[in-house]
Amino acid sequence: MAELFHSSKPIYEQIAEMIKKRIIRGELTAGGKLPSVREMAIEVNVNPNTVQRTYRELETMDIVESKRGQGTFVTEDTEVIASIREEMKKEILMNFTKQMFEMGYTKEEIKQGLTEYLNRKGE
Amino acid sequence: MAELFHSSKPIYEQIAEMIKKRIIRGELTAGGKLPSVREMAIEVNVNPNTVQRTYRELETMDIVESKRGQGTFVTEDTEVIASIREEMKKEILMNFTKQMFEMGYTKEEIKQGLTEYLNRKGE
DNA sequence: ATTAGTGTACTATTTGTATAGTACACTAAT
DNA sequence: ATTAGTGTACTATACAAATAGTACACTAAT
Numbered sequence A, B: 001m002a003e004l005f006h007s008s009k010p011i012y013e014q015i016a017e018m019i020k021k022r023i024i025r026g027e028l029t030a031g032g033k034l035p036s037v038r039e040m041a042i043e044v045n046v047n048p049n050t051v052q053r054t055y056r057e058l059e060t061m062d063i064v065e066s067k068r069g070q071g072t073f074v075t076e077d078t079e080v081i082a083s084i085r086e087e088m089k090k091e092i093l094m095n096f097t098k099q100m101f102e103m104g105y106t107k108e109e110i111k112q113g114l115t116e117y118l119n120r121k122g123e
Numbered sequence C: 001a002t003t004a005g006t007g008t009a010c011t012a013t014t015t016g017t018a019t020a021g022t023a024c025a026c027t028a029a030t
Numbered sequence D: 001a002t003t004a005g006t007g008t009a010c011t012a013t014a015c016a017a018a019t020a021g022t023a024c025a026c027t028a029a030t
Helices: A011-025 A037-043 A048-060 A078-102 A107-122 B011-025 B037-043 B048-060 B078-102 B107-122
Strands: A064-067 A071-074 B064-067 B071-074
Touching (some): A048 A064, A078 B107, A107 B107, B048 B064, B078 B107
Antiparallel strands (some): B064 B071
């Protein structure tokens, strides 16, 4: 089977990223139920303990709430979700621009590079 | 001292990234000498063995050449350097756009998001 | 020849990640 | 009450990354 994850980052973090993106895209709605620890473990082909760790992390971030015997649910607090979206966007942009600056590109070159890349993708 | 590295990625890879960027920016020139394994270890506050592993990786990629008793030198092949630059740029752009798409943004929203972010940085 | 500064190799130990297996606690449905 | 499906906890094991320490091989300068 195809490898879902990169080796350079802990799998439990990568699963957390994946779930956050699903929430942000609306695939998982506020108050909605996540796959159970065991289901998710099968879905992403990983040990249940690893998924549990992911859920624990997400719970610490107030993104999900785990209810013993019932399941794990996306927070109903839409403001939390909105702020997660902004945080992720900012984080991704910051990381991207930082790396491009470190390569020596200027602001304009970065913008141009992105535009070229996106146009090329559409061909 | 400030932590130079992220915990989520092997340090030896992060050092390799750092060095590649120095080469690309021209801080380390073709044929130039890198800091010795021991010097670099002190510079980045890490064990010499970790730096050695970085140098070994870079040598495998034909980016540097290690000479016993003399030191480790940037390749003199400027084409290799040029291609590393393009690879890194593409890699960074690909990673960035992939993540933004996964968050649900469109091409135009990505461009706009970048422009806004860069403008905001200048304030 | 000696010395200092290189890269290189090796063993041992620690830490974090991930897996494997088992067991328990709670909830909802029957 | 029983059962199935939840989250949770625990021990044991394996592996990679990183550290620590030591030693060796080679080069250039003295």
